[in-house]
Amino acid sequence: MTDEKRSVIELDHVRKQYGDFVAVHDANFSIANGEFFAMLGPSGCGKTTTLKMIAGFEQPTSGRVLLDGDDVSAVPPYRRNVNTVFQQYALFPHMTVFDNVAFGPRSAKKLDEARIKKDVMEMLEVVRLDKFAHRKPSQLSGGQQQRVALARALVNFPSALLLDEPLAALDLKLREAMQIELKRIQREVGISFVFVTHDQGEAITMSDRIAVMSEGQVEQIGTPEQIYRSPASLFVAGFIGSANLLPATVESNSGQQLHVRTTGGALLNVPQGDATFSVGDRVCVMLRPERLQPAQTITTAGSGVEGTLTDLVYQGATARLIVRQHDDTELSALVDATSLPHWVRTGETMCLVWPNDCPYVLAGWPERAGATTTNVDHVEAAL
Amino acid sequence: MLARRADNLGLAALAVAAVCLVALGAGWFDGPLNALVLLVLLVVLGGVGVLAAFGGPEARRLLAPYGLMKPGLLWMALFFLAPVWSLVRISLSTKESRFSVQYNFTWAWDNYSRAFSDFGGQFQRAFLYSLIATLLTIVIGYPVAYVIAFRGGRFKNLLLGLVVIPFFTSYLIRTIAWSTILADQGPIVSLLNTFGLVNVFEWLHIMENGKLLNTPAAVIGGLTYNFLPFMLLPIYVSLEKIDPNLVNAANDLYSTPTAAFRKVVFPLSIPGVFAGTLLTFIPAAGDFVNAQFLGNPNTTMIGNSIQDQFLKQNNYPVASAMSTVLMVSITALVLLYTRFFGTEELA
Incomplete structure (x- = not known):
């Protein structure tokens, strides 16, 4: 393998516009060799358009796309050394699995048929479909078709593999x-995977780095942990995982600690984080549900809220508690289902408390206060 | 017991009913025997009806497919099989006298030798003209279908409508309209005269003696025009079903747009071309309208001769022999074509 840090794909201030509609504002990032990179966002956020510009199906309105250091902005897809796995696989229905996988090498005309046959069979082994080489795609299950699509792209040993949902x-x-399986194959072939998805769980599970996009903007790029722990914006905080977002106003600032009053009237102590806030700033306190614990009273002042338990959803290993505060904002907590105290009962008043390092402060107020995953319309609108 | 054999009974009843209808339609028997055949038909159909009504749900379930086949099959027996029987029979008959309408079945194979010897040219022309017309409809129709299917966008239905609109007018009127357009004093010939292109067109064998009308080209052109939608629409349907991402995938896998068309789009559209070819070639080979209005006595096709023998010469035996030959040879050609370009392998 060559230098791991070498960047395979570079987007240099790429912008894509359809008439008045700006699909991608200013995508400016690079993807390293061997990296598993996800572009994550709700539908219409520009992630697929960005992928298409890398593949060559769309040309950027301005900016450059670089592949292995060369500007390919105007190069057609059939001369770009990247390959795509399409959303519905787009396997050629009139060809066998073997011919589908051999399509790329045969079109490229760089190798003789014997070598192509060897490469194709090897790649079919990698995706564990060597026994299905002579079937038609229609005779395969969805997961098998998916792997044929992977093999068909990977057999060309592209600089990067692009995967569209x-x-x-x-x-x-x-x-x-x-x-x-995808992670295993990626490790085995060592090629960069650029992965487009709207499923944040998928992105977090698989990626080395994630670019979170919204309305054509790249909101944040980072490792899954960075993005989950310290989201750069309210959008990222709400989109990645589930979160409780409490709008609040800064009342005092002691350097490391902020005292904020939520719109529900509670006074909370929160760590300042990377950004600095001054008294009177509108902020949002993000609390991850899995860090909240049920309690009968708030033991540490400023590290808990009181409310009524409206729902207890048993989920097997965990249980989800929905606690409604006095101002009607709902908080969601994810707790261990096996050690649920007996006083946790729907309709009863209880408290949710959290450790000191749990709250994370972001600038601005969220559109909707409380848990991000309890309102169907809200979640649907985000996707 | 009867109920469990209901499917066999249904099949048998259907077969007997079909044979009865052919017998009645083709006039196998005279007078009173026909009444007997009718009785058998009614008894068989009635018997199945009774079995369906009182045989219980299992019998009804087994009979259902035959019940559904009944209207179509009996219709075909009466209006296709019976006439074909009569046609073949008359093709082997002789007339009692020249003006007689009485035919005697005499195994008169010489009707067939006359059909070949007297009308071999018409047969050849019919197949040649319809073959050229079919190829032309592919050449003209495929690109149009392609553009509508892949680039039509929200105008797809409008464009398809435009393709079909001329065919709201009667076939005859459209063909006669062409004879006006192609006439010696018509717009096209005048235009060609103005630009001095007549020589070029004559060299291309499209015009003869400065005329456009009443040439083989006019007949082939008329066939092409009249059968174009029957080629275009099936091709459109097969192209429309192709996922545009397949073209993207081919491009992504190092195929130029031309190669992608050759390796992916065209093979997937073959079922449409196949269906279009059958829908165009078969009726075009038997057509007589275009040769009559756009051709001359040297461009008559077999359809014209059959029409002539039936309606003007009143020579039913030879006309029937010609019809039978036409039917058998088209069937043979279609079978051959299916054998070589059959679409069963396609997904």
């Missing part, structure tokens, strides 16, 4: 298995 058409269990 590759798992969206699969069932949940199969999707989880394919996530692991």
Whole structure:
């Protein structure tokens, strides 16, 4: 392998506009060799357009796309050394699995047929479909078709593999298995994978780095942990995982600690974080549900809120508590289902408390206060 | 017991009913025997009806497919099989006298030798003209279908409508309209005269003696025009079904747009071309309208001769022999074509 840090794909201030509609504002990032990179965002955020510009199906309105250091902005897809796995796989229905996979090398005309045959069979082994070489795609299951699409792209040993929502058409269990399979294949071939998805769980599970996009803007690029722990914006905080977002106003600032009053009237102590806030600033306190614990009283002042338990959803290993505060904002907590105290009962008043390092402060107020995953319309609007 | 054999009974009843209808339609028997055949038909159909009504749900389930086939099959027996029987029979008959309408079945194979010897040219022309017309409809129709299917966008239905609109007018009127357009004093010939292109067109064998009308080209052109939608629409349907991402995938896998068309789009549209070819070639080979209005005595096709023998010469035996030959040879050609370009392998 060559230098791991070398960047394979570079987007240099790429902008894409259709008439008045700006699909991608200013995409400016690079993807390293061997990296598993996800572009994550709700539909219409510009992630697929960005992928198409890398593949060559769309040309940027301005800016440059660089592949292995060369400007390919105006190069047609059939002369770019990247390959795509399409959302519905786009396998050629009139060809066998073998001919589908051999399509790329045969079109490229760089290798003789014997070598192509060897490469194709090897790649079919990598995706564990060597026994299906002579079937037609219609005779395969969804997961098998998915792997044919992978093999068909990877057999060309592209600089990068582009995947457009590759798992969206699969069932949940199969999707989880394919996530692991994709990671295995990626490690085995060592090629950069650029992965477009609207499923944040998928992005977090599989990626080395994630670019979170919204309305054509790249909101944040970072490792899954960075993005989950310290989201750069309210959008990222709400989109990645589930979160409780409490709008608040800064009342005092002691350097490391902020005292904020939520719109519900509670006074909270929160760590300042990277940004600095001054008294009177509108901020948003983000609390991840899995860090909240039920309690009968708030033991540490400023590290808990009181409310009524409106729902207790048993989920097997965990249980989800929905606690409604006095101002009607709902908080969601994810707790261990096996050690649920007896006083946690729907309709009863209880408290939710959290450790000191749990709250994370962001600038601005959220559109909707409280848990991001309890309102169907709200969640749907985000996707 | 009867109920469990209901499917066999249904099949048998259907077969007997079909044979009865052919017998009645083709006039196998005279007078009173026909009444007997009718009785058998009614008894068989009535018997199945009774079995369906009182045989219980299992019998009804087994009978259902035959019940559904009944209207179509019996219709075909009466209006296709019976006439074909009569046609073949008359093609082997002789007339009692020249003006007689009485035919005697005499195994008169010489009707067939006359059909070949006297009308071999018409047969050849019919197949040649319809073959050229079919190829032309592919050449003209495919690109149009392609553009509508892949570039039509929200105008798809409008464009398809435009393709079909001329065909709201009667076939005859459209063909006669062409004879006006192609006439010696018509717009096209005048235009060609103005630009001095007549020589070029004559060299291309499209015009003869400065005329456009009443030439083989006019007949082939008329066939092409009249059968174009029957080629275009099936091709459109097969192209429309192709996922545009397949073209993207081919491009992504190092195929130029031309190669992508050759390797992906065209192979996937073959079922449409196949269906269009059958829908165009078969009726075009038997057509007589275009040769009559756009051709001359040297461009008559077999359809014209059959029409002439039936309606003007009143020579039913030879006309029937010609019809039978036409039918059999088209069937043979279609079978051959299906054998080589059959679409069963396609997904």
